[in-house]
Amino acid sequence: MALDKNQMAKRIARELKDGWYVNLGIGIPTLVANHIPQGIQVTLQSENGILGMGEFPYDDEVDADLINAGKQTVTLLPGAAIFDSATSFAMIRAQKVQLTVLGAMEVADNGDIASWKIPGKMVKGMGGAMDLVASAQNIIVCMMHTNKAGESKLLKRCSLPLTGVGCVKRVLTDLGLFEVGPEGFILKECAPGVSMEEIRAKTEGRLVVPQGVKEMVV
């Protein structure tokens, strides 16, 4: 069975380390906040100007002046800090944020990522993604393995305009967890019940399947 969104978020949450500052992108990455393991303290950074972002507010706590980068209403945890956008990206470029988790339209087996534009069809803009991927030491892309047309999103080369070059270190899809190495996508864990054949068939980029790949615990 392919992973559902919450299982993907849960798997990524296990990569978190105590004391980290973490930036979670829009979509599935946002769900990671719901699965932070017991005993681990991480501080969530939102690039519109928050360190120490908390949960969604109760209905009577909603504050129009307090949103995350996905424009969702949020709360602040005790000890949170608010700052302007230049300061926010200063801490991102200066690598004070230990982990960035973001979505993508395509990832290539050389670590390139495309996430902001389909020429002639769709333009969302890059938002903060280009700044994040250019600077983060540790980037996990979290996305579905194939697009709506069933085509692989793990490619030899990105076909869409790039967000960053050679920057993606790890990719979690609904089918498995991959590391990006010199030989391409290295399968580290496969989703429970997903066959190697399915992963091979749905991965257009170079794929390495080491001996004894484990099934993911979710």
Added chain:
Amino acid sequence: MEKTVANADAALAGIKDGMTLMVGGFGLCGIPENLIGALVRNGVKGLTCISNNAGVDDFGLGLLLKQRQIKTMIASYVGENAEFERQLLSGELEVQLTPQGTLAERCRAGGAGIPAFFTPAGYGTEVAEGKETREFDGKMYVMEHWLRADFSLIKAWKGDTNGNLVYRRTARNFNPMMAMAGRITVAEVEHLVQPGEIDPDEVHTPGIFVHRIFQGSNYEKRIEQRTVRQRA
């Protein structure tokens, strides 16, 4: 120095077709609602607008887009505005998409007298096309230029008549840098107070950057994504 003006319309005195404007806000959070309303009433057009987003179809800068008052938009993210995307794809609107951190830093640079700087964001992508690149300590960077505006339109929570500003929560976002980068910086505030009522230690934007200030009214503060949790 007393900088108070009567209202949003008076605050825009001298604005002309073809000018470059910075407009604070992130999504609909921290946008100068009263000043945007005054721009719509004024009808000024051919504007270049620098703002992280372009509002939504019927609020924020979306109102100016609908009236076709904007010729060029410099922004980082346009995802929530269908009319923006339509004008962009059809070529009616010139759009310069800029990485968000680069946009913030370009505004800051404009307000700080720094004509250009190098950033790693966008290296190797179409954002870097035609721009100088350079290696520093083994990593490649793209040269980006400052941004400055004829008018910067700022929203703050509190301000005094000298122009000292205090922002609230994430409504701060781009406002402080844009306030620095305006030839004429206009601030609308929810609470206009007298000098001395803001603790100098708590001023976010010193009044030297602000030329005109007024207390806004009828704030709608529309929420794009109202997300809540249930009480157990």
